[in-house]
Amino acid sequence: MASYTTDKIRNVVLLGHGGCGKTSLAEAMLYCSGAVNRMGKVEDGNTVSDFDDEEIGRTMSINLSVVPCEWQGHKLNILDAPGYADFQGEMLNGLHVADTVVLVVDGASGIEVGTQIAWQMAREAGKPIVVFLSKMDRPNASYRQAIEQLRNTFDATFVPMELPIRNGEKFEGLVDLITQKTHTGTGKHTDAPADMADEIDEFRLQVVEYGAEGDDDLMMKYFDGEELTNDEISHGIRAGLRSTRIVPVFCGSAIELMGIRGFMTNMIESFPMPTATTVTATTKDGSEETLSNDPKGPLAAQVFKTINDQYGRVSFMRVWSGTLKSDARPYNSTAETEERIGGLFMPRGKEQINVSQGVAGDIVGVVKLNDTQTGDTLCDKSHPLKVERVTYPNPVYAISLSPVSQADSAKLGPSLTRITEEDPTLQSRYEKGTRETLLEGLGDAHVNIAVKRMQSRFGLNVDTAVPKVPYMETVSRAGTAQYRHKKQSGGAGQFGEVHMRVEPKDRGEGFEYASEIFGGAISQPFLPSIEKGIKQVMDGGVIAGYPVVDIKAVVFDGKEHPVDSKDIAFQIAGREAFKLAFQAAGPILLEPIMDMVITIPEEYTGDVSGDLSTKRGRMSGMEQLMGNTIITAQAPLSEVQRYATDLRSITQGRGVYTMKLSHYEPVPSHVVGDVIAQAQREHEEH
Numbered sequence: 001m002a003s004y005t006t007d008k009i010r011n012v013v014l015l016g017h018g019g020c021g022k023t024s025l026a027e028a029m030l031y032c033s034g035a036v037n038r039m040g041k042v043e044d045g046n047t048v049s050d051f052d053d054e055e056i057g058r059t060m061s062i063n064l065s066v067v068p069c070e071w072q073g074h075k076l077n078i079l080d081a082p083g084y085a086d087f088q089g090e091m092l093n094g095l096h097v098a099d100t101v102v103l104v105v106d107g108a109s110g111i112e113v114g115t116q117i118a119w120q121m122a123r124e125a126g127k128p129i130v131v132f133l134s135k136m137d138r139p140n141a142s143y144r145q146a147i148e149q150l151r152n153t154f155d156a157t158f159v160p161m162e163l164p165i166r167n168g169e170k171f172e173g174l175v176d177l178i179t180q181k182t183h184t185g186t187g188k189h190t191d192a193p194a195d196m197a198d199e200i201d202e203f204r205l206q207v208v209e210y211g212a213e214g215d216d217d218l219m220m221k222y223f224d225g226e227e228l229t230n231d232e233i234s235h236g237i238r239a240g241l242r243s244t245r246i247v248p249v250f251c252g253s254a255i256e257l258m259g260i261r262g263f264m265t266n267m268i269e270s271f272p273m274p275t276a277t278t279v280t281a282t283t284k285d286g287s288e289e290t291l292s293n294d295p296k297g298p299l300a301a302q303v304f305k306t307i308n309d310q311y312g313r314v315s316f317m318r319v320w321s322g323t324l325k326s327d328a329r330p331y332n333s334t335a336e337t338e339e340r341i342g343g344l345f346m347p348r349g350k351e352q353i354n355v356s357q358g359v360a361g362d363i364v365g366v367v368k369l370n371d372t373q374t375g376d377t378l379c380d381k382s383h384p385l386k387v388e389r390v391t392y393p394n395p396v397y398a399i400s401l402s403p404v405s406q407a408d409s410a411k412l413g414p415s416l417t418r419i420t421e422e423d424p425t426l427q428s429r430y431e432k433g434t435r436e437t438l439l440e441g442l443g444d445a446h447v448n449i450a451v452k453r454m455q456s457r458f459g460l461n462v463d464t465a466v467p468k469v470p471y472m473e474t475v476s477r478a479g480t481a482q483y484r485h486k487k488q489s490g491g492a493g494q495f496g497e498v499h500m501r502v503e504p505k506d507r508g509e510g511f512e513y514a515s516e517i518f519g520g521a522i523s524q525p526f527l528p529s530i531e532k533g534i535k536q537v538m539d540g541g542v543i544a545g546y547p548v549v550d551i552k553a554v555v556f557d558g559k560e561h562p563v564d565s566k567d568i569a570f571q572i573a574g575r576e577a578f579k580l581a582f583q584a585a586g587p588i589l590l591e592p593i594m595d596m597v598i599t600i601p602e603e604y605t606g607d608v609s610g611d612l613s614t615k616r617g618r619m620s621g622m623e624q625l626m627g628n629t630i631i632t633a634q635a636p637l638s639e640v641q642r643y644a645t646d647l648r649s650i651t652q653g654r655g656v657y658t659m660k661l662s663h664y665e666p667v668p669s670h671v672v673g674d675v676i677a678q679a680q681r682e683h684e685e686h
C-alpha cells in the first residue's frame with residue numbers, strides 16, 4: 001500500500017447497536033475499493049474484520065478491528081467496533097483514535113439501546129458524528145421515520161444528505177440532496193426521478209438551511225435571500241460537522257452495495273482530516289502540550305490496542321504527532337525504557353501489510369514490543385510525552401477461577417496478566433476475605449470469552465463459579481473473657497492465663513492491640529505472643545470464617561508460671577480468650593454495599609425499581625434524561641452479583657449500569673443465619 005500524507009488520511013470508527021450492520025458496511029467498503037475481491041458475510045464467518053474464532057462462532061464483533069482501504073487517492077482507516085455493551089472498552093479505544101464517528105443505525109429497527117450508548121460516548125468524547133442508515137434494502141426500512149426518531153431522541157441538528165429511491169418495496173438507489181443526482185449501486189449518476197421532485201425539494205430545503213447554519217457568512221447570505229451554490233452548501237455542512245453543530249445523515253445497503261461508493265467519497269470530501277483533531281500530552285515537567293497531528297512535530301505514537309497470543313504481543317497505535325520509522329528506537333515515557341521497532345505494518349483484519357513509516361494521523365501496528373502496554377506513548381527520548389489515556393468503566397461482573405490441575409495452577413497468574421494487559425476493562429485480583437482468584441469485567445459474555453481465550457491461547461483450564469461475598473466480622477459492643485491454658489505432660493508443661501476485653505472501633509479503623517497490665521501479672525515478653533494468637537484467629541474469623549475487622553483487643557490481667565509459661569502457651573491462651581471475648585461482644589457480620597447508577601428506558605422504571613427493592617436496594621435518586629431514567633441506588637453485593645443478567649432480562653437488553661464498592665454495613669438479622677449456615681456447610685465440605 002502506498003504511503004499517504006496526513007491530509008490524505010481519514011480515521012473513522014463505526015459505532016452502533018449489535019447487529020445494526022457495522023461489519024457488513026466495513027466489508028462493503030473493502031469490496032468497493034478493491035481491497036478484497038469477494039465480499040464476506042457475518043453469518044458465513046468470512047468477513048475481514050471478524051476473524052477471531054469467538055467472533056465467527058457467535059456471529060458478532062468482540063474486538064475492535066482496523067480495516068483500511070484506498071479510495072480516490074486517500075486512505076480510509078475504518079475501525080469496526082463491537083456493538084454489545086460488554087465490549088465498551090473496545091468502543092472507547094476506537095473512539096479515542098478516530099477523528100469522526102459513524103453511528104450506524106438499522107434503517108428497519110431504528111434507534112436501539114446500543115445506538116444510545118454509542119451516541120452518548122461520542123458526545124462525551126466531543127467527536128463529530130455522522131449517521132449511516134443501513135439495511136435500506138429491507139422492505140420495512142423507513143428513511144423518514146428514522147430521521148424523525150433521531151430528532152426526537154437526540155439533541156442535535158440532523159441533516160438528511162440523501163434520499164432513498166424506492167420502487168414499491170425495492171430499494172433502487174438514492175438521490176444526493178446537494179447535487180440532486182441519482183446514485184445506484186453501479187456508480188453511474190443520472191437525474192433524479194421526476195415523481196420525487198416534491199420530496200426532494202422538501203428535504204433539500206433542510207440541507208440548504210442547515211448548511212447555512214454551519215458558517216456565519218453563509219447564514220448572512222441565506223437570510224439576505226441569495227441562492228447558495230452547491231459548493232457553499234457543502235462547505236457549510238463540512239464546517240458544521242467539524243464543529244459538531246450538525247450531524248449529516250447518509251443511507252445505503254451494504255448487501256446491495258448501494259450508497260457505499262458515494263459514502264466513501266463523502267468521507268474524503270466532508271469528514272475532518274486528522275489535523276482537525278488535537279490531543280493533550282503531558283511533558284516531563286508535568287506541563288501540558290497540545291499535539292495537532294503534525295508529521296514534523298515531536299514524535300508521539302500511542303498504543304490503543306494490544307493482542308497477546310501464543311506468538312507474542314501485537315500493538316496497534318495511532319501516531320498523534322511526528323513520524324514513526326520502521327527501524328526506530330522510540331522511548332516509552334510510561335515504562336521509561338527504549339523500545340526497538342522491528343518493522344511496522346498496516347493492519348487489515350488479521351492481515352499485516354508491511355509499511356516503512358507511520359505519519360501523524362495514521363494507524364500502524366508493530367509486533368513484539370517488550371514493555372509497552374495499551375495507553376502507553378512512544379516518543380523521542382529527548383522530548384518525552386504522555387498522551388492522555390482512555391478512561392474505562394469499572395467492572396460490574398465477576399467470576400471466581402479455580403485451576404483444574406497443578407499445571408494450570410502455574411499458568412493462572414501469567415495468563416491473567418496477559419489477558420488483562422490486552423483488555424483494560426478486565427481486571428483480576430485475589431480476594432483475601434474469600435481466598436478466591438477473581439476475574440472481573442463488564443458482563444457475563446465479556447468474562448466468559450476471556451476464559452475461553454486463555455484456554456485456546458495459553459492452554460489454561462479453570463473451573464468458574466459465582467464468587468463468594470467477602471463478608472467481614474466485627475463486634476457491636478465491649479465484651480470480656482478469660483482463658484487459662486494448662487498442659488501437663490511428662491517433663492515441661494505449658495501455662496498461660498489471659499483476661500481480655502474486646503471493643504468495637506469505627507468502620508475502616510482496623511485492628512488495635514493494647515495492654516492495661518500493671519504489676520507484672522504477665523511479663524512484657526509474653527504480650528507479643530498473645531497478639532500473635534489473636535491474629536491467627538482474625539484471618540479465619542470467629543462466627544462464620546470471615547476476616548475480623550475494626551476492633552480493639554485489650555489484655556487487662558492474667559497469670560503466668562515461672563517455669564511452664566512460654567510463647568506457645570500465651571499464643572494459645574490469647575487466641576482462645578479472644579474468641580470468647582468476641583462472642584461476648586455482640587458479634588456482627590458486615591457485608592459490602594455497592595453504589596449503582598442504572599440507566600434504562602423510561603418504560604422500565606417501575607419494573608427496575610420494584611426489582612431493586614426485592615434485592616434490599618435503596619434508591620437515592622432518579623432523573624429523566626432524553627427518554628431514559630437514571631436511577632442512583634445502593635444495594636448489597638450478595639444481591640447484585642448477577643445484576644447484569646437480571647437487568648438485561650427486565651429491560652430486554654436495553655439497560656446499562658455501573659457499580660462500585662461504597663462501604664460495609666451490618667447484615668440484617670434475618671439474613672445472618674443463612675450466611676453462617678452456608679459458611680459452615682462449605683467448611684464441612686472442605
